[in-house]
Amino acid sequence: MVIQEKGLYFCENCKHKQHQCFACGLLGSSNLTAGPEVFQCKEQKCGHFYHPGCVAKILYPDNKAKATCFEQCVAGGLEFSCPVHKCKRCKEAENKHDKEMQFAVCRRCPTVYHRKCLPRDISLIEDEEEATPQRAWDGILPDQILIYCRKHEIQEELGTPKRDHIVFPDVRNPGAAERHRGAPQRHDIPDEDELLDRLASCNPSQSPQPAETGRSRVKPIDSFAPKHLFPRPHPGSCGWLDD
Template identity: 50%
Template sequence: MKQSFIASDEEIEDMVSDGSSESDGNSESDEEEDDLFDFTCAICDNGGDLLGCDGPCMRSFHAKIGTGEDSYCDTLGFTEAEVEAMKTFLCKNCEYKQHQCFICGVLEPSDGPTAKVFLCNNATCGYFYHPKCVARKLHPNNKIEALEKENKIIGGSSFTCPIHWCFHCKGLEDRSQEQLQFAVCRRCPKSYHRKCLPREIPFEDSNEDIVTRAWDLSKRILIYCLYVVTSSLIFVKCCLHCSYTELS
C-alpha cells in the first residue's frame, strides 16, 4: 500500500518550489542553467544534439534532420540553417498553450481562464497536471485531503508535484551526495534516491529475463519505473507526454 507523504505537501513546497536542494548553495551557475532544459529528447528519450524549448515545458528535442538516427527519432525536421536562425524556440504545445497532464496524458488548455492543466511550481520541473490527477498522487490514501487539494489548485493555489520527493523515503534530492541523487522516471511523476532504487529497476541486463530500466546520466539517473510496461526490446509508453504533440 502506498504511504502518504511524511510532511505535508505545503511544507515541502516551501523547500523545493524554487528548484533548490540541500546542495544548491554550492552549485555552479552553468549546472543551474543546464537544469532548465531536459537532457533527453521528448520524442525518443535519447540524448545528443538537442534543442531546448524556451517555454514553460522546458523539454528538449532532436530538432535537425539527421539527428537522433541512433534512436530512429522523427526529429522536428528543421534544417541546420533554420535552427541557427532561431532566437528563441517554442514547441507547439507551448506556442498554443496546450499541454498534456503528466499523469493521464490528456491534452488540455494550460493558460488563462479556460486552463484545465496547471504547471508544477518547482522552477525546474515543466510538468503539467489536472488538479484531480495530481491531488490524488499527493494524497493517495485520503480522499478528503485529495479533494481539498484539488479545489485549492482549481482556485489558483500553487503545488509541487511528487516527482520532487523520493517515492521510497520521501526525502529531497541532494546532488552533492551520490546516494541522494535522484533517479527520475520518464513516464510518470516518480523519483527514487539512488540508494532507494528498487532492485527490480536494474542498470544492466544481467540475463535475458531482465530488461534494463535505469541509465546513469551524470548527476541524474533516467529510469522507467515498475509501472511502465516493457518488452525485451521496446519500452511501451504509459502516457502521451513524451510524444511531440502536433497542433493544427
C-alpha cells in the first residue's frame, strides 16, 4: 500500500484517540481529558501506549506489590519509560555508537535485546536443518535489528507472524472494540496526595516524577499529528500495514 504525500495525514487511531496497548494488543482510549485507558511512554521517540496494569507486570514481574503500586501511579498520571528502552537480558540501555550495544527490537511486543545479548534462536538466517525460521533482519531499521521474538509463531508462507495484529477503531460503532478488562476505573485512580504517598512507599526503581493528569501532564512538541491531539510524536505506533 502506497500513500502519496498530500499534506498532513494521521490515522484513525490518532483521530479518535484510541490506541492499542503494545503489551496485550487491545484498544483503549488515549484521550487524556476523558478518562484514558492507555498511556504513552514518556520517551520522545517512542510511540507505544500501554494499559497501566500491562506495563506494571512487565516492569515488576516478580513483585506484585510494586506492580500494583506502579499500575495505580501510572493511572494517576505518573510518566514512565516503557520496557523497550532496556535490554531484556542485561537490563541496560541502548548505545547507538557501539554496534554491540545497539538494539534488536521486536516488531510485535515490548521485547528488546542488545545485538550482543540476542538469543541464538532469534536468527538472521533460516536454518532448514534445525527447522529454525529467520526471526531477525538487519539493515531495515537504522542502527537496529528488527526481530520477531519467540512469542510470535512465524508463518511459513509469510515469513512473519500472522498479519492480524493492527486494530483500528470502529468509527461506526465506537463501543464495539474489545476493551481491556483490567483498565482502571475513575474511582480506582488515586488523588495527588495519595499518589505521592504510594510513590514514596513502593519506591519504583525507575524513580520517575509524578505529573499532573490531563492535557498539561506533558509538554507538547512537534509531531506529524496536530498538537492538540497528542503531546508527543508516535511514529509507528499503529504499525506497518504490510508486516
